[in-house]
Amino acid sequence: MSQIIAPQTDKPNMPPYEEVYRNFDWKEVEKNFSWHETGKVNMAYEAIDRHTETWRKNKVALYYSDAKRNEKYTFQDLKDLSNQFANVLRKIGVQKGERVFLFMPRSPEIYVSLLGTIKVGAIAGPLFEAFMEQAVRDRLENSDASALVTTPELLPRVPYKELPALKHIILVGDGEIPNDDGDTKFYIYQKEMNEASREAEIEWVDREDGLILHYTSGSTGKPKGVLHVHNAMIQHYQTAKWVLDLKEDDIFWCTADPGWVTGTSYGVFGPWLNGASNLIRGGRFSPDDWYATIEKHRVTVWLSAPTAFRRLMAAGDEKIKEYDLSSLRHILSVGEPLNAEVVHWGRRVYGLSIHDHWWMTETGGMLIANYPSMPIKPGSMGRAFPGIEVAILDNEGNEVPRGQMGSLCIKAGWPSMMRKIWKNEKKYNEYFQFPGWYISGDLATMDEEGYVWFQGRDDDVIMTSGERVGPFEVESKLVEHPAVAEAAVIGKPDPVRGEIIKAFVSLREGLEKSEELAEELKIFVRKGLAAHAAPREVEIRDSLPKTRSGKIMRRVLKAWELGLPTGDLSTMEE
Numbered sequence: 016m017s018q019i020i021a022p023q024t025d026k027p028n029m030p031p032y033e034e035v036y037r038n039f040d041w042k043e044v045e046k047n048f049s050w051h052e053t054g055k056v057n058m059a060y061e062a063i064d065r066h067t068e069t070w071r072k073n074k075v076a077l078y079y080s081d082a083k084r085n086e087k088y089t090f091q092d093l094k095d096l097s098n099q100f101a102n103v104l105r106k107i108g109v110q111k112g113e114r115v116f117l118f119m120p121r122s123p124e125i126y127v128s129l130l131g132t133i134k135v136g137a138i139a140g141p142l143f144e145a146f147m148e149q150a151v152r153d154r155l156e157n158s159d160a161s162a163l164v165t166t167p168e169l170l171p172r173v174p175y176k177e178l179p180a181l182k183h184i185i186l187v188g189d190g191e192i193p194n195d196d197g198d199t200k201f202y203i204y205q206k207e208m209n210e211a212s213r214e215a216e217i218e219w220v221d222r223e224d225g226l227i228l229h230y231t232s233g234s235t236g237k238p239k240g241v242l243h244v245h246n247a248m249i250q251h252y253q254t255a256k257w258v259l260d261l262k263e264d265d266i267f268w269c270t271a272d273p274g275w276v277t278g279t280s281y282g283v284f285g286p287w288l289n290g291a292s293n294l295i296r297g298g299r300f301s302p303d304d305w306y307a308t309i310e311k312h313r314v315t316v317w318l319s320a321p322t323a324f325r326r327l328m329a330a331g332d333e334k335i336k337e338y339d340l341s342s343l344r345h346i347l348s349v350g351e352p353l354n355a356e357v358v359h360w361g362r363r364v365y366g367l368s369i370h371d372h373w374w375m376t377e378t379g380g381m382l383i384a385n386y387p388s389m390p391i392k393p394g395s396m397g398r399a400f401p402g403i404e405v406a407i408l409d410n411e412g413n414e415v416p417r418g419q420m421g422s423l424c425i426k427a428g429w430p431s432m433m434r435k436i437w438k439n440e441k442k443y444n445e446y447f448q449f450p451g452w453y454i455s456g457d458l459a460t461m462d463e464e465g466y467v468w469f470q471g472r473d474d475d476v477i478m479t480s481g482e483r484v485g486p487f488e489v490e491s492k493l494v495e496h497p498a499v500a501e502a503a504v505i506g507k508p509d510p511v512r513g514e515i516i517k518a519f520v521s522l523r524e525g526l527e528k529s530e531e532l533a534e535e536l537k538i539f540v541r542k543g544l545a546a547h548a549a550p551r552e553v554e555i556r557d558s559l560p561k562t563r564s565g566k567i568m569r570r571v572l573k574a575w576e577l578g579l580p581t582g583d584l585s586t587m588e589e
């Protein structure tokens with residue numbers, strides 16, 4: 016029997032769970048927004064401009080800090096700056112519905128560009144700064160992005176001459192505009208901003224119009240562009256209010272980068288829709304830097320990932336005593352399984368339960384959570400958000416008995432559900448093979464009280480240090496190497512990173528395996544795709560297990576690796 020921990024937050028925003036789950040209606044949430052009556056909607060207006068019509072005008076919306084910068088922006092500042100950026104986009108001719116991509120390290124300019132893009136009704140496409148050329152190319156090509164905001168440092172990774180749709184590149188920071196620019200026009204962000212007016216007309220859009228495109232990975236194929244629409248704000252608003260429990264005086268720190276969905280849904284939209292103060296910290300993870308950040312900014316609500324908590328745990332409890340973390344009142348975790356031990360450790364060292372919750376890029380917002388108003392069970396992801404119906408289904412789409420493992424599915428139609436996989440209707444439809452249900456790809460059990468327990472992925476998707484990596488993308492890169500004939504990539508369990516990426520490769524005729532070659536292949540992926548997608552282990556084999564039709568059997572490699580039974584091998588070739 017699992018342990019139950021009573022809620023410890025004083026006066027949470029969310030009423031007691033059972034009561035609110037029974038009576039909840041998304042239609043009521045819409046009434047918090049004036050578009051409920053006017054029909055005029057734009058996420059950037061609701062997140063920022065609306066607050067400038069109230070006393071929050073001069074409230075700090077964004078605290079930004081990194082090794083070099085330490086800045087504050089009020090809601091009024093963000094309104095003005097995003098208006099300026101909207102005017103820059105209008106001047107260069109960006110229209111509603113076009114894709115504007117953002118590829119840069121964390122900085123205030125990302126948030127300004129993101130809001131400005133949304134203000135003109137364009138679709139924002141954030142890219143994680145660690146992406147290398149292949150990853151950048153795939154995403155810009157698939158989305159036919161017409162504009163890109165990036166930095167001079169990252170520009171060499173953008174093959175703009177081979178991207179005919181990419182007409183405009185806006186450079187943030189000091190640097191030279193390339194001479195040989197082909198058909199792409201270059202602009203200097205600061206210069207354009209200086210010339211732009213602070214007044215801008217908002218492009219009022221339909222609630223079903225495109226807002227943001229986040230690329231994510233599956234088991235097969237190139238990364239998929241998951242499209243979210245303005246209507247998602249209903250979910251962002253209510254989940255941030257109840258799960259993050261944001262209140263007027265909070266300083267909220269979401270450690271996720273805006274290149275990933277957590278960094279936009281809960282690093283931008285959710286908190287600002289609630290008029291909360293957001294802290295963004297640039298730079299890399301280090302236990303000292305993170306604790307110093309909490310201390311210095313008096314962070315009250317902190318959202319991070321299991322990998323970070325495990326690394327903080329590994330850094331030792333002594334470290335915690337060096338910092339004043341007494342401002343913290345609520346801690347949350349998302350993205351991979353949060354082991355019960357980490358929850359118990361958190362209670363011991365921070366005096367607070369770490370609240371696990373569950374969702375995915377495709378779901379746009381939180382769907383299952385441990386709430387501040389509800390007892391939590393360490394090791395469980397929590398219970399369905401009000402208005403959300405969760406079920407564990409078997410392979411035919413029938414509900415399994417409580418406690419039995421099956422496919423984690425959600426009744427389709429919640430406000431922030433993805434609306435499209437960009438240019439890939441077939442992939443989109445694969446998520447909805449059981450009529451009326453969204454299939455997550457996760458395996459889970461549900462107990463008698465509706466708490467959901469994660470059991471693993473139902474496919475070959477890898478979660479490494481909180482980042483989702485599709486094996487196909489890594490394999491495609493590996494086979495580009497002249498020595499590699501075939502490649503298969505799996506996730507291998509790791510105590511700190513959750514999983515690490517392990518690659519199995521076979522070599523071309525006549526080549527000898529060596530340690531040097533294995534090392535070279537790791538670097539090849541690191542430099543060509545992304546550091547987080549590079550295999551930590553490479554095993555060179557004479558051949559890879561395949562089906563008779565020639566498909567490499569990742570599950571067999573994984574079973575061999577883990578010393579587990581291989582299951583049905585009847586389709587394997589001799």
Ligand code: WT7
Pocket residue numbers: 231276277348349350351352353371372373374375376377396455456457469471472478482483
């Ligand atoms: C996959 C989605 C949540 C946004 C960030 C990740 C895994 C997510 C949990 C959790 C165990 C989790 C699932 C899911 N996952 N939350 N609380 N416990 N696993 O979004 O990159 O789209 O990844 O992350 O496997 O399918 P994502």
